[in-house]
Amino acid sequence: xxxxxxAEGIQDLYRLRLEAGMTERENMKxxxxxxxxxTKLEVSLDEVVRLLPLRTIGTKEIxxxxxxxxxxxxxxxDLLSMRGVTYEVAAITDSKVNFDETDENEYIWESNKLPQxxxxxxxxxxxPLYCIAKISGLRVxxxxxxxxxxxxxxxxRSVNNLADITNLAMLEYGQPMHAFDAGxxxxxxxxxxxxxxxxxxxxxxxxxxxxxxxDILICDSEKALGLAGVMGGKNCEVTDETNTILLEAAIFxxxxxxxxxxxxxLPSEASxxxxxGLTKKRLLQALSAAIKMYQDLGGNLEAISIIGDTSEPTKxxxxxxxxxxxxxxxxxxPEDIENYLKRLYFGVKKIENGWELEVPYYRLDxxxxxxxxxxIARMYGYEKIPSKKLEGNIPEKIDQKLFDFIYNLKxxxxxxxxxxxxxxxxxxxxxxxxxxxxxxxxxKVSNPMSSETEYLRDMLWPNLLEKVAFNLKQGYExxxxxxxxxxxxxxxxxxxxxxxKLAIAIADGDDSIxxxxxxxxxxxxxxxxxxxxxxxxELFHPVRAWQLxxxxxxxxxIGEVHPRITNKFGIEKRVAIIxxxxxNKQACDLWSLKIRNx
Numbered sequence: 154x155x156x157x158x159x160a161e162g163i164q165d166l167y168r169l170r171l172e173a174g175m176t177e178r179e180n181m182k183x184x185x186x187x188x189x190x191x192t193k194l195e196v197s198l199d200e201v202v203r204l205l206p207l208r209t210i211g212t213k214e215i216x217x218x219x220x221x222x223x224x225x226x227x228x229x230x231d232l233l234s235m236r237g238v239t240y241e242v243a244a245i246t247d248s249k250v251n252f253d254e255t256d257e258n259e260y261i262w263e264s265n266k267l268p269q270x271x272x273x274x275x276x277x278x279x280x281p282l283y284c285i286a287k288i289s290g291l292r293v294x295x296x297x298x299x300x301x302x303x304x305x306x307x308x309x310r311s312v313n314n315l316a317d318i319t320n321l322a323m324l325e326y327g328q329p330m331h332a333f334d335a336g337x338x339x340x341x342x343x344x345x346x347x348x349x350x351x352x353x354x355x356x357x358x359x360x361x362x363x364x365x366x367x368d369i370l371i372c373d374s375e376k377a378l379g380l381a382g383v384m385g386g387k388n389c390e391v392t393d394e395t396n397t398i399l400l401e402a403a404i405f406x407x408x409x410x411x412x413x414x415x416x417x418x419l420p421s422e423a424s425x426x427x428x429x430g431l432t433k434k435r436l437l438q439a440l441s442a443a444i445k446m447y448q449d450l451g452g453n454l455e456a457i458s459i460i461g462d463t464s465e466p467t468k469x470x471x472x473x474x475x476x477x478x479x480x481x482x483x484x485x486x487p488e489d490i491e492n493y494l495k496r497l498y499f500g501v502k503k504i505e506n507g508w509e510l511e512v513p514y515y516r517l518d519x520x521x522x523x524x525x526x527x528x529i530a531r532m533y534g535y536e537k538i539p540s541k542k543l544e545g546n547i548p549e550k551i552d553q554k555l556f557d558f559i560y561n562l563k564x565x566x567x568x569x570x571x572x573x574x575x576x577x578x579x580x581x582x583x584x585x586x587x588x589x590x591x592x593x594x595x596x597k598v599s600n601p602m603s604s605e606t607e608y609l610r611d612m613l614w615p616n617l618l619e620k621v622a623f624n625l626k627q628g629y630e631x632x633x634x635x636x637x638x639x640x641x642x643x644x645x646x647x648x649x650x651x652x653x654k655l656a657i658a659i660a661d662g663d664d665s666i667x668x669x670x671x672x673x674x675x676x677x678x679x680x681x682x683x684x685x686x687x688x689x690x691e692l693f694h695p696v697r698a699w700q701l702x703x704x705x706x707x708x709x710x711i712g713e714v715h716p717r718i719t720n721k722f723g724i725e726k727r728v729a730i731i732x733x734x735x736x737n738k739q740a741c742d743l744w745s746l747k748i749r750n751x
Contacts, residue, residue, distance in 0.1 A: 184306030230429035234327030326439035329423035613656035709733025
């Protein structure tokens with residue numbers, strides 16, 4: 154009988170020995186028989202297959218046993234569970250789900266007063282909810298045919314009854330779990346903390362891993378037992394002799410999990426779910442269901458600890474009916490809109506000119522009115538929205554030469570590995586404050602939408618800096634972005650001068666400026682010779698800033714943003730910036746760009 158491994162619930166590692174039973178993938182295999190069990194389906198499965206790409210998500214493969222959803226690049230965390238898929242299928246087919254949401258008083262531990270399992274969470278900000286259940290009286294055996302069928306249809310190989318429960322719970326509820334052998338945990342006390350510099354762990358693939366302080370560890374008082382949300386330790390795996398387990402269900406910081414998985418090259422089904430986001434209600438439902446399954450095997454729930462706030466925040470969004478029809482471009486009847494929202498399990502309250510909605514707890518992707526309108530549009534059917542030609546006249550003459558110049562420039566930058574972004578044409582109050590800009594030097598909007606849009610930008614790169622900060626906080630290790638857009642320069646007694654500029658921002662370790670300069674050199678092969686001259690600016694590093702000169706005039710600047718400014722934006726990395734004119738006629742003539750594939 155193969156041993157249980159960390160991969161069986163929380164760490165189904167694709168490079169791990171096949172005892173794990175699971176492989177990491179970007180898609181979600183949905184068992185057809187399990188779906189029929191969970192749904193009071195009003196249509197055929199063939200109709201479900203037809204509707205999914207039209208209303209929800211594309212499919213990769215359809216077989217007699219499963220439907221494989223194409224999850225690549227998709228932000229629907231709820232679709233990484235059978236229950237989430239069931240809610241979606243019920244909505245698009247106007248069917249009902251065949252299960253009830255478990256209430257708090259129905260959780261398996263609520264019927265008895267149990268002692269606390271022994272656990273200490275030393276980093277609560279990184280672990281908002283951590284649950285451990287001690288279950289004894291267990292025995293490793295093969296799983297029944299029904300469990301095996303569900304697992305195999307979802308692309309998971311059955312291991313044994315104890316391992317399969319963690320996988321079944323994860324597949325149904327989307328909540329990763331892990332079972333520790335209680336006999337291998339000193340004093341049966343689990344400690345959740347961050348790693349120390351120089352600390353190591355031997356993971357289930359028998360490799361020694363060097364750890365850093367951003368790794369979250371599950372330990373006892375003597376040793377590390379596992380990398381939270383990524384992979385377990387070799388020293389605590391459950392074996393055929395195990396009869397008591399410590400069953401873990403937790404929510405870990407998704408950014409920390411992603412960083413650890415990426416750094417160690419250990420992607421998994423579990424880490425993917427942590428990264429997409431988990432809900433506290435689903436965690437508790439999954440934990441209760443898993444404990445019940447262990448009890449059905451003869452297990453005894455001896456103790457349980459739930460550390461953290463278990464309340465699920467309620468999101469409420471107000472939707473304007475006129476806004477719905479304006480954005481979609483079709484007049485949808487109010488009763489149809491209400492029907493779509495109720496089928497999607499939104500709480501719906503009619504108010505004047507629209508609705509006040511309560512978002513289902515499992516829809517982490519719905520946060521603003523536009524998200525709800527997108528839901529209405531897809532339920533209505535994108536294919537039903539008629540195509541219309543643009544109405545009205547083009548407000549200004551397009552300089553075709555400039556248009557072609559910009560288009561080809563963007564292609565070249567993308568070929569060089571950069572990602573295009575588009576930011577608003579305004580400065581936020583934070584940018585004005587952090588960069589020390591004087592309002593008097595900028596153009597004030599007479600009727601701003603908010604205090605964040607009072608002044609028009611005269612440079613592109615400050616807004617790029619905001620995007621760098623945002624993406625670094627999301628866990629990205631390196632950033633390489635560019636924007637081509639208009640800036641607005643004041644002119645005395647006249648309308649502002651509008652210029653197109655190019656800005657590039659690189660944040661990729663200590664050599665950001667070198668990487669940016671390499672990109673500039675590559676582009677310069679096609680722009681023509683441009684000279685760099687030393688140039689000082691309080692916005693840039695005193696010895697890492699230059700002016701871009703061509704034909705005796707300054708056409709841009711390149712340099713490393715001053716640490717004083719990056720610190721204010723919460724950026725720890727060095728950020729290199731280049732910005733140059735591309736619309737001024739003299740600038741265009743100077744560049745004489747000749748584009749070819751790089």
